[in-house]
Structures are given as structure tokens and as C-alpha cells.
Amino acid sequence: MRAYYMDDLPGDQRLPHDSGNEVSDELLKSIGVLHWNIPIDEAGTFKDRVLEVAKERNYKNHDVIVISKEALGDEYEHKIKSFYHEHMHEDEEIRYLLEGSGFFDVREHATESWIRCHMSAGDLLVLPAGIYHRFSLDEKNRVRTMRLFKDEPKWIAHNRGQATDDNPYRIDYVKSIVVQ
Incomplete structure (x- = not known):
């Protein structure tokens, strides 16, 4: 995974928008973002390592989704736009x-x-509950992702606004990074 500050230029969200300013692992950790690279191998040992991370973080369920024009059909454009709205979750978001x-x-x-x-194949990312974020495909327009969940699979996005700024999960998140 490569992390960098985005440029402020308008344009297609699937383009890199690379400012040229890299972001360190330490900075990511300071805002609660964790990541690993667990290479996918033919023997399937990557699954064991992903499940180890899930167990360490008390995740019990997972599913696999495909985001592409072929997989989503007529819903593709709507879904892509909804993923790109700035939002937060009340649970960690873990994606492999x-x-x-x-x-x-x-x-x-x-x-x-x-x-x-x-991110590309083999990258695992953990976003803390309460962090504002969004997702976009890149120019390849396809991803197959394992989503991990503490309980039953669910994905509830709370779009940014006054209600999310006042959300207890958001408040706890901000306190956790300001204290560091």
C-alpha cells in the first residue's frame, strides 16, 4: 500500500490525485489507520494470516464482494458515488x-x-470507528475484497454532517488521536 496526501485538483476520483507528498506509517498509526501486506499465494496460507488478524481484533465473520461494472450492473454508478461520499462507521472497517x-x-x-x-491485492487495511473516509476504485475499475465484521455482516455509512460530528463514536475517535 502506498499512502500520500491528495492534490486539491478537480477531476475523476479514480485518478491518482498524487500531490507527491508521501505519508509515513507513523502518521497513519497516529490517526488510527493500520495496514499490512499479506501476499496472496497459491497455497492459500494468506487466509490463515488474515484470519489471525481478524481473531486478534475480535472479528468473527467475513464476506467477499466484487465491485465492478459487470458485478453491479445498473447499480454500478450509484454504488461508486455512494462509496465516495465522506462518511464514518460505528465499527472498525477492515478490508483485505x-x-x-x-x-x-x-x-x-x-x-x-x-x-x-x-491498495492492491494482498493489502489489508483497518480504519478505526469514527474516522472520516471514502472509497473509490482506480482506473482499473475492479476490486474483489474480503470484508471482516465483529458480528453479522453489515455496512452502515453515516455521511459527514453535524450528526456525525456529534456521534459518540466520532467523539471517542477524536479524543483517542488528540491524546496521543
């Missing part, structure tokens, strides 16, 4: 890319800057 590539953009709280995380 099995195929393809895409971007998770995370909001750096102190500066309100976007940090773009370009």
Missing part, C-alpha cells in the same frame, strides 16, 4: 484486497487534508 486495486481516502483530523491509500 483479493484482486484489483482502489483507493481508501482518510481524513487527517488536524489538517482536514485527505490522505489517499492506494
